[in-house]
Amino acid sequence: MIDQRRRGFLKGVLGASVVGLTVGSGLIPLRAQAATDVADWPEKAFKTPGVDETIAELYGMEASESDQISLDLPTIAQNGAVVPVSVETALPNVTAIALLVAKNPNALAAAFDIPEGTVPFVSNRLKMAETTDVVAVVISDGKAYKATQNVKVTVGGCGG
Amino acid sequence: MASSIRVRAVESGGITSLKALVRHPMDSGFAKDSSGNVIPAYFIQLLTITHQGKEVFVAHWGPAVSKDPFLECRFKGAKKGDEVTISWVDNKGKSDSTTAKIG
Numbered sequence: 608m609i610d611q612r613r614r615g616f617l618k619g620v621l622g623a624s625v626v627g628l629t630v631g632s633g634l635i636p637l638r639a640q641a642a643t644d645v646a647d648w649p650e651k652a653f654k655t656p657g658v659d660e661t662i663a664e665l666y667g668m669e670a671s672e673s674d675q676i677s678l679d680l681p682t683i684a685q686n687g688a689v690v691p692v693s694v695e696t697a698l699p700n701v702t703a704i705a706l707l708v709a710k711n712p713n714a715l716a717a718a719f720d721i722p723e724g725t726v727p728f729v730s731n732r733l734k735m736a737e738t739t740d741v742v743a744v745v746i747s748d749g750k751a752y753k754a755t756q757n758v759k760v761t762v763g764g765c766g767g
Numbered sequence: 768m769a770s771s772i773r774v775r776a777v778e779s780g781g782i783t784s785l786k787a788l789v790r791h792p793m794d795s796g797f798a799k800d801s802s803g804n805v806i807p808a809y810f811i812q813l814l815t816i817t818h819q820g821k822e823v824f825v826a827h828w829g830p831a832v833s834k835d836p837f838l839e840c841r842f843k844g845a846k847k848g849d850e851v852t853i854s855w856v857d858n859k860g861k862s863d864s865t866t867a868k869i870g
Contacts, residue, residue, distance in 0.1 A: 643825045645856045648812045653829040689833045711831050712797060719840075720825035726782060729824075730839035734795060734831045764833070 643720065653715050658707050658742050661714040665705060666751050670744050673698065673752035678743045680758055684735065687764030693730040694754075698747035701727035710739035734764035774867040776851050783845045783869055785816060785824075787838045787853050795830040811836065814855040818845050845869055 652665035662670050679693040694704055704727065705718040716733045727745065735741075738759045745752045776785040789811065796808025808830045816824040823842040845851070847869055854864035 643813065643815055643822060645813050648827050653827075691837075693839075708831055713829065713831070715829055716831035717829065718827040720822070720827075722822055722824070724843045725823050726841035726843070728839075728841050729826075730837070731826075732833040732837045734793075734833050736797075 649715075649718060652718070654713055655715065656713055658709050658714050658740070661707055662705075662744055662751060662753070665715065665718060666703070666744070666746060668751050670751035670753035673745070673754060676743055676745050676752060676754035678741065678754045678756045680741055680756060682757070683759045683761065685761045687735040687737070687760040687762055689732050689764070690735055690741075690758060690760070691730065691732050692741060692743075693728070694743040694745070695728040696745045696747070696752075698727065698745055698752060700748045701745055702749075703744075703746040704729055705744040706731060706733060707742040707744065708733060708735050708739055709742060711736050714742075735760050736763045770865045771863045772853050772855070772865040774851070774853055774865060776845075776867055776869045778845060778847050778849075778869050782841050782843055783818075783851075784841050785839065785851060785853075787814075787816075789814070789836050789838075789855060789863075791835060791855075791857065793830065793832055793834045793836060797830075809857065809859060811855045811857045814838065814853065816840065816842075817852045817854070818842065818849060823851075 655661045655664045675698045676696045684690045701721050706716045707714040708716050717731055719729050721727055740755050740757050742753050742755045771790040773788045791811050794806045794809040798806050800806055810830040811828050814826040824840045849869045850866050852866045856862040
């Protein structure tokens, strides 16, 4: 019983470090050593509609706008099934980056962990149901920042 | 069987740039087949990139990532000739892994 609680607590602590709440504490090396498991997949965040709701679910905080995030994607996408999206940021101590598609049934498309020594950059291809805002969220120094760009989708990418 | 993962990793100026292309249907769960039945969601949930036993990049993916997903990332601390391992697990528990040499 006690042991089970302890497991639960440890899992919670590890989870919290993923969302950047324990940045600067001694838990980070522990997190870096433990291999990420599918059990760490943020299921609830992936099943939440809406950008702000998803950021709150994923990182437990609100994101403020930042001009230090460069979000690179086409302004018009002829095929919503394959839209290349790149994010790069000059923000320091980045631990995570997430990509959200506002008008998709569930906003979260991908969430990345950025360990120490990894450049805060990612490029990925995403599906978009319709013309939408794309939001990049960056966790820097334990705080959430975001940048938004609109993309016009000619043919939606959720119908296969 | 050939690996589902194609990787190219190149080191330059201390930064390794890695591009990976994975063959996977990434079904969203919203699409229907020709007879109108919903195709169940089938997608990669987790992709990890490891260098010398240390995770250098972790991607948690949802069904909104495109079919045959492409990923590019950059990390420090590796040199030419080092090995990087790319592994994925999907929501049906299938997985694959490949190791590539940094060029």
